[in-house]
Amino acid sequence: MADQQDGGRDRSTTSPDREGANRTVGTDRGAVRDTYDRIADHFASTREYPWPEVEAFVADRADDCAGGVGLDLGCGNCRHAQLLADECASVIGLDVSRGLLETGRARARERDFAAVLDLIQGDAASLPLAADSVDTAVYVATLHHLPTRAARRASLDELARVLAPDGRALVSAWSTAHDRFDETDGFDTTIEWTLPGGETVDRFYHIYAPDEFEADLIDSDLDLREWELSSGNCYATVAGSR
Numbered sequence: 001m002a003d004q005q006d007g008g009r010d011r012s013t014t015s016p017d018r019e020g021a022n023r024t025v026g027t028d029r030g031a032v033r034d035t036y037d038r039i040a041d042h043f044a045s046t047r048e049y050p051w052p053e054v055e056a057f058v059a060d061r062a063d064d065c066a067g068g069v070g071l072d073l074g075c076g077n078c079r080h081a082q083l084l085a086d087e088c089a090s091v092i093g094l095d096v097s098r099g100l101l102e103t104g105r106a107r108a109r110e111r112d113f114a115a116v117l118d119l120i121q122g123d124a125a126s127l128p129l130a131a132d133s134v135d136t137a138v139y140v141a142t143l144h145h146l147p148t149r150a151a152r153r154a155s156l157d158e159l160a161r162v163l164a165p166d167g168r169a170l171v172s173a174w175s176t177a178h179d180r181f182d183e184t185d186g187f188d189t190t191i192e193w194t195l196p197g198g199e200t201v202d203r204f205y206h207i208y209a210p211d212e213f214e215a216d217l218i219d220s221d222l223d224l225r226e227w228e229l230s231s232g233n234c235y236a237t238v239a240g241s242r
Contacts (some may be wrong), residue, residue, distance in 0.1 A: 031147075032096065032146075033097055035202070036099065037097050037098060039193050040097055040099030040100045041099070043076070043077075044076060044103035044104075044107075047079055048079065050079050050082070050083050051080075053172070053233075057237070061135075061136045062087045064136065064168070065088045066089070067088075067089045068135030068164075069088060069135050069136075070090070070092070070134070070136045071134045071137040072084060072091065072093045072137075073094055073138065074095055074124060074139060074142025075095045075101070076095060076097075078093050078103075078105075078107050078108055080138050081108070081117060082108070082111055083138075084136065084138070085108075085113035085117060087136075088135065090116050090117075091113075091116055091118070092119075092134070093117055093119045094120045094124070095119075095121065095122075104119060125151045125152075127158045127161070129162045131161050131162060132163070132164045132167075133162055134164060135167050136168060137159060137162075137163065137168075137169035138170050139169055140171070140172040143171060143173045144173040144174050145205065147188070147204050149216075152206065152216065153216060153219070156221070156222055160221035160222040160223075160238075160241045161240075165240060167239065168225075168239055169222075170236070170237055171217070171235070171236045172233050172234060172235045173208045173234050174205060174233060175208050175209070175232055175233055177229050178232025179232065183207070184209060188204070188206050189204075189205055190204055208234055213227070214234075214236075217238060222238040223240065223241075224236060224238055225238060
């Protein structure tokens with residue numbers, strides 16, 4: 001269920017709920033699943049191209065991923081799983097939304113990478129994968145949809161568990177550094193998605209302060225190698241359990 005703030009290629013009809021930025025929002029992970037099932041087809045239709053940060057990361061991992069397993073965590077329509085499929089022997093696409101998984105299945109058939117792709121409906125905070133089983137992972141713009149800090153931390157620990165000893169992952173999340181936000185501290189909010197016809201659907205976000213993002217990674221079981229801000233998003237390259 002990946003989503004990006006940068007509107008350069010994937011311009012969504014979203015806007016922050018400013019009045020709701022500091023109010024209590026729902027913490028039901030089932031509600032997050034239901035939201036993305038509801039908007040899956042339209043959402044996927046606006047997510048055509050991979051992000052350059054992900055392209056660069058996967059390209060850098062080409063030699064390490066050859067013959068190995070790639071993971072697109074929060075895969076949505078599998079645009080980033082497609083990148084992994086070009087380099088890895090097999091790829092797992094995992095998302096909580098069955099509707100989004102179906103759009104990923106359709107893309108894999110159309111773009112001829114279905115043979116190496118396994119799709120799993122699952123929870124990012126409790127991965128149905130073996131320890132040390134993933135060589136290269138992308139976990140982009142999904143962490144911020146988990147509605148509690150405990151769930152977000154659990155998902156980072158789970159990513160650490162499944163990464164192989166020499167594995168690496170790219171993790172990203174929306175940040176207060178983006179010019180659409182005025183806050184400097186991390187906060188919970190809802191942001192509307194507008195469906196064809198004008199119906200709006202609220203989506204949960206935790207907007208990370210950059211230092212909060214770094215702290216959560218350092219406090220997790222992941223080994224933080226480097227991180228940066230790009231297009232208002234936090235990106236980190238991480239290794240598995242220390």
